[in-house]
Amino acid sequence: MIGGLIRLLYPPKCPFCEKLLQKGESLICRECRNSLPYAGAEGKRSGRFFTLCVSPLLYRDKAREAMLRYKFGSRSGSAAAFGSLVAERVDRELAGKYDLITWVPVSFLRLRRRGYSQSCLLAKETARILGAETDGLLRKRGIRPPQSRLNGAAARTANVSGAFAAIHPERFRGKRILLIDDVVTTGATLSECARVLLTEGAADVVCATLCCRPHRP
C-alpha cells in the first residue's frame, strides 16, 4: 500500500527524458530505450591497474543530461534505471569475474552537501539486480579539485594520486573486486582506486561505469 501511495504522489519518470512512464514501461521509457547513446565497442577500456572497464552509455545527449541531473540536481531516484543498464552490461561481459562490488567514494564534504554518494547508489542498485554483495572498501582523503575540471591524463593522474585509502582490507583480501563509478574518462580515478585495492590484497579489479567519455590525450 505504501508503495502504491508513493507511486501516486511521485509517479515514476524516465530519468533520461523526464516523461512519466507509461503502462508496460519499467524504469526507462520505450523511446529512450531505443535511442540512448549506447557505447557498444567504445564502452570497453583497460587501465594501468584494472583489466577491463565496461560502460553501457556514451557521455553525451540524454545520457549526459540525465547524469548531470543525477549528480547535481538531487535526482537520486535515477539510480535504479542507471543500475539496470550497468547490470545488463556487467552481466554480459564481467559475469564470473568478481566476488564483491564496491564504488569510488566521494569526500565527506561532498557527501554532506549532496546528501548521497552517486556511485554508492549506482553500485547498490547494480548489485541488487545482479544478486551480488556490496561493501564500502575505500574512503577519499582530503579535498581535491574534481577531475572534470582538469585536462589531460597527466594532470588527472597527479590529482588522484594518494587520494584514496582502503577501509578494512581484511574484508577483501584475496577477492576479485568490481569497482563502480558514474563516468570514466582517462580512467585515472578508477586506476588509483584499483591500485589501492590491489596493494591491500585484492586478487583482481574490474570496473563498470554508467557512461564513458571520449578520451583525447
Ligand SMILES: [Zn+2]
Ligand atoms: Zn525517456
